[in-house]
Amino acid sequence: MNxxxxxxxxxxSQTSYDLIPKGTIVPVRMTxxxxxxxxxxxxxxxxxAMRNPETGSVYLNCEFVITQGxxxxxxxxxxxxxFSHKGPEWGNMGRSFIRAILNSSRGISEKDNSPQAAQARRxxxxxxxxxxxFLAKLDVEKDQHDNxxxxxxxxxxxxxxxxxxxxxxxxxxxxxxxxxxxQAPAATGGWQQNGPAGGDQxxxxxxxxxxxxxxxAQSAQGVPPRPQWAQ
Numbered sequence: 001m002n003x004x005x006x007x008x009x010x011x012x013s014q015t016s017y018d019l020i021p022k023g024t025i026v027p028v029r030m031t032x033x034x035x036x037x038x039x040x041x042x043x044x045x046x047x048x049a050m051r052n053p054e055t056g057s058v059y060l061n062c063e064f065v066i067t068q069g070x071x072x073x074x075x076x077x078x079x080x081x082x083f084s085h086k087g088p089e090w091g092n093m094g095r096s097f098i099r100a101i102l103n104s105s106r107g108i109s110e111k112d113n114s115p116q117a118a119q120a121r122r123x124x125x126x127x128x129x130x131x132x133x134f135l136a137k138l139d140v141e142k143d144q145h146d147n148x149x150x151x152x153x154x155x156x157x158x159x160x161x162x163x164x165x166x167x168x169x170x171x172x173x174x175x176x177x178x179x180x181x182x183q184a185p186a187a188t189g190g191w192q193q194n195g196p197a198g199g200d201q202x203x204x205x206x207x208x209x210x211x212x213x214x215x216x217a218q219s220a221q222g223v224p225p226r227p228q229w230a231q
Contacts, residue, residue: 020071020150022140025162028064028076028152030101032130035061042083048126049082057090058083060126064136064152076138078151100155104134109158135163 020026035050037058044058051058060080066072080097081090099121103110106120123129135156143149156163 019140019148020074020076020138022138024071024138025156026066026071026136026138027068027133028136029067029131029133030129031063031065032126033061033063043125044082045125046127048130056085057081059094060129062152067133076150076152078153097153097155098129100157101129101132101134103157104136104155104163105132107158111159135160 034047037049037051064076066074081094084090136152137154
């Protein structure tokens with residue numbers, strides 16, 4: 001590094017942030033920016049949900065980090081709807097997306113209605129989604145300034161022909177959901193949640209830190225083992 005900070009000849013060149021082509025399939029790790037809004041009657045606890053003070057809509061503010069491939073380490077931001085006063089459509093779309101995320105992460109076919117599959121689609125709370133890894137299809141939409149941006153609204157499940165051709169590049173398999181108790185929710189995707197303390201703290205303080213594991217976690221409670229692409 002040049003000792004003279006005013007000399008920028010040795011500075012790195014800017015990184016290009018061109019859009020990733022629409023339809024590109026990538027493995028991602030999803031983290032939730034804590035919003036500090038809870039509603040225990042709906043199962044929204046831990047400060048993960050965010051509420052728009054003007055519209056009253058509730059959603060998850062998510063960051064998706066691409067974990068492998070030519071776009072590794074690139075980030076995409078999207079919202080997952082939980083509730084809207086305009087009607088159930090937005091919340092239902094969010095539930096469908098979360099179902100697909102669980103199917104993708106845990107290797108469950110959309111058509112599988114077995115007890116094991118049903119168990120794999122259950123979570124203890126929103127904390128179980130913070131750090132989850134799955135396959136995603138990138139899309140492009142307009143932002144508030146009418147500029148194009150990448151978004152993620154679709155998870156690739158085992159029913160998709162591209163499912164077996166990708167990998168997340170490491171990490172332990174997601175822990176299966178356990179019956180609700182007073183204990184903290186199990187970690188997912190080999191990451192451990194420290195738990196947000198509220199919306200007034202810096203989000204980075206509440207996001208997840210990697211946990212070293214010498215052996216892959218074993219499947220339990222009838223939940224299928226981690227899919228081949230994620231090993």
